[in-house]
Amino acid sequence: MRKVDISQVKANFIKKLQDPEYFTSRILNKHLWPIQAEILKSVRDNTRTAVRSCHGIGKTFTAAMCILWFLYSHPKAIVLSTAPTWRQVEKLIWKEIRTAYREALIPLGGNLFPKSPELHLVYDEWYAAGLSTNEPDRFQGFHEEHILVVVDEAAGVNVEIFEAIEGILTSSGARLLLIGNPTSIGTPFYDAFTKPGFKTFHVSAFDTPNFTEANITPEDIANDTWQAKAVHTPYPRLITPEWVADRYKSWGEDSSPYQVRVMGNFPQQGEDTLIPLLWIELAMERWEDMTEGAPVRLGVDVAAYGSDKTVIAVRKGDKLSELRVYSQKNTRETAGLVQQTAREFGTEKISVDEIGIGRGVVDSLEEDGYDDVGVNVAEKSSDSERWHNLRAELWCKFRELLDPEKNNIGLPPDDELLAELASVKYKVDAKGAIQIEAKEDMKKRLGHSPDRADAVVLAFSNVEHEVFAVSGGDMYVNKYVK
Numbered sequence: 001m002r003k004v005d006i007s008q009v010k011a012n013f014i015k016k017l018q019d020p021e022y023f024t025s026r027i028l029n030k031h032l033w034p035i036q037a038e039i040l041k042s043v044r045d046n047t048r049t050a051v052r053s054c055h056g057i058g059k060t061f062t063a064a065m066c067i068l069w070f071l072y073s074h075p076k077a078i079v080l081s082t083a084p085t086w087r088q089v090e091k092l093i094w095k096e097i098r099t100a101y102r103e104a105l106i107p108l109g110g111n112l113f114p115k116s117p118e119l120h121l122v123y124d125e126w127y128a129a130g131l132s133t134n135e136p137d138r139f140q141g142f143h144e145e146h147i148l149v150v151v152d153e154a155a156g157v158n159v160e161i162f163e164a165i166e167g168i169l170t171s172s173g174a175r176l177l178l179i180g181n182p183t184s185i186g187t188p189f190y191d192a193f194t195k196p197g198f199k200t201f202h203v204s205a206f207d208t209p210n211f212t213e214a215n216i217t218p219e220d221i222a223n224d225t226w227q228a229k230a231v232h233t234p235y236p237r238l239i240t241p242e243w244v245a246d247r248y249k250s251w252g253e254d255s256s257p258y259q260v261r262v263m264g265n266f267p268q269q270g271e272d273t274l275i276p277l278l279w280i281e282l283a284m285e286r287w288e289d290m291t292e293g294a295p296v297r298l299g300v301d302v303a304a305y306g307s308d309k310t311v312i313a314v315r316k317g318d319k320l321s322e323l324r325v326y327s328q329k330n331t332r333e334t335a336g337l338v339q340q341t342a343r344e345f346g347t348e349k350i351s352v353d354e355i356g357i358g359r360g361v362v363d364s365l366e367e368d369g370y371d372d373v374g375v376n377v378a379e380k381s382s383d384s385e386r387w388h389n390l391r392a393e394l395w396c397k398f399r400e401l402l403d404p405e406k407n408n409i410g411l412p413p414d415d416e417l418l419a420e421l422a423s424v425k426y427k428v429d430a431k432g433a434i435q436i437e438a439k440e441d442m443k444k445r446l447g448h449s450p451d452r453a454d455a456v457v458l459a460f461s462n463v464e465h466e467v468f469a470v471s472g473g474d475m476y477v478n479k480y481v482k
Contacts, residue, residue, distance in 0.1 A: 017073040024065050029105045033209050036062045046199040050192035052182040053203035055261040056239035063150050064096035071128045074146035079128035084156030087289045089130040139164035146173040154178040154189040162188040182266040184278035204264040209235045257419045274424040279402040287410035293317025297349040299458030301451045302358035311455035319410040331360030351375045351458040388435035395436045398457045420453035
C-alpha cells in the first residue's frame with residue numbers, strides 16, 4: 001500500500017484554499033457564476049477591487065463568499081464588513097454568511113456569534129466582524145498582515161468612513177472590496193472607477209446568466225423579442241428579463257433608475273436634477289427598520305380618468321407608511337376613499353392637490369365636515385426670493401428631508417416612486433427663485449403623471465393657513481410650510 005504523505009496532502013489543501021472558487025464550491029457548496037468568481041480572484045490578486053453593477057446580481061452573496069474565503073484561507077486574518085445601514089450589515093450580508101457557514105460541506109469551526117455579526121476563529125486575533133458606519137473611529141486600530149475590508153452598497157458610505165478604512169490598509173496583504181449599485185457620482189465609490197488604483201468590474205443585467213445563457217440583448221428588450229428566447233430562468237434569484245422589460249417600459253431607457261439598476265451605469269445627473277438618486281435609495285433602504293410615529297398625515301394627488309392614478313400617501317411621523325393607488329375614480333368616490341383612509345389611521349391632517357379635478361374632491365370633503373384640506377401649489381411661497389411658488393417650496397423642503405446628512409425620513413421601496421422622484425427637474429427663474437418643472441411637462445417627458453411623488457410631497461408638506469410678516473412689514477395670508 002502506498003504511504004500517504006500527510007504533510008504533502010496538507011500543503012496541497014492549503015494551496016487549493018488560495019483558489020476562492022474551489023473554496024466556495026468544494027467547501028461551502030455554493031455556486032459562483034463566472035463574473036462572481038472573477039471578482040473573488042481579483043480580491044486575491046489585487047489590493048483594491050471595485051464592482052459597480054445592476055440590481056439583482058447577487059452582490060451581497062458575492063461579498064459574503066469573499067469574507068468566508070479570505071477568513072479561512074489566511075492565518076490570523078481580520079475581515080471587516082460594512083454598509084450604509086446597520087440592517088444591510090446585520091440582516092443582509094451576515095445572513096448570507098450565517099447560511100453558508102451552516103450549510104458548508106466541511107464543518108468550518110470557530111465561534112459564530114448568534115446575536116451579533118461576528119465570527120471568531122481565535123478571539124481578538126483571527127476573526128470577521130460587521131461594523132456600522134455611524135462612527136468612523138470604529139475603523140481605527142485594526143492592523144494585521146492579512147486584512148480585508150468589504151464595503152457593500154459602497155455608493156452610500158460617506159467620505160469619513162473611507163478615510164478611516166484607508167488608515168488600516170497598510171500591510172502587504174491588505175485587501176479592499178467595494179461593491180454596489182452606482183447610485184451617485186462625486187463619491188469615493190465613483191472615484192474608484194475614474195482614478196487609478198482599483199481593479200474594476202462593470203456588470204449590467206445583460207452580463208448576468210439569465211441573459212447570457214439565452215443570448216438576450218438590449219435590442220431584444222427594446223424590440224420585445226426577449227420572450228422567445230427566455231424559455232426558462234436558470235437563476236431565479238438573479239435579475240430577470242421580465243423585470244428588465246417591465247422597467248424599460250415604465251422607466252424609459254434613458255432614465256437614471258434604468259441606467260443604474262439595469263445597465264449598472266452611474267447616473268448622468270444634470271445640474272437641473274432636484275433630488276439625487278442616492279438619497280432616494282437610502283430613504284427606501286432605511287424604511288423597513290423605521291418605527292411609525294406622529295403626526296399622521298395624508299397627501300392626496302387626484303387623477304382624472306385615463307392612465308393617471310389617484311394616490312393617497314399615508315405618513316406616520318418620519319415614515320411614509322404606504323401608498324394607496326387607484327384608477328378610474330370620480331371625485332365623490334375619491335373623497336370616500338380619502339375619508340375611509342383617514343378614519344382607519346386616525347389622520348390629523350389631509351392635504352389634497354386642489355388644482356383641476358382635485359377641486360371637486362376638496363369640495364366633497366368640505367361638505368362632509370373636513371376643513372382646510374385643499375392645497376393650491378400655484379400660490380405664492382413663503383419666500384418669493386427663494387421659491388417661485390408653493391410647488392417649488394414644497395418640493396425643495398421635501399428634498400431637504402431626504403438629505404442623509406440632515407434628516408432620516410423613510411420611503412417605501414416602490415420602483416415607480418423612485419423613478420418619479422429621481423426625474424424631477426428644476427430651473428432658476430428670472431428673479432433668481434427656484435422653479436420646479438410643471439406637472440404637465442413632466443407628464444410629457446415621462447409618459448405619465450408623477451402621481452406617487454406629488455402625493456408623497458403633500459404628505460410631508462405640513463401645509464397650514466397662517467399670517468406672517470414679509471419684508472417691508474406688509475402682512476398677508478398665505479399657505480406656508482413649517
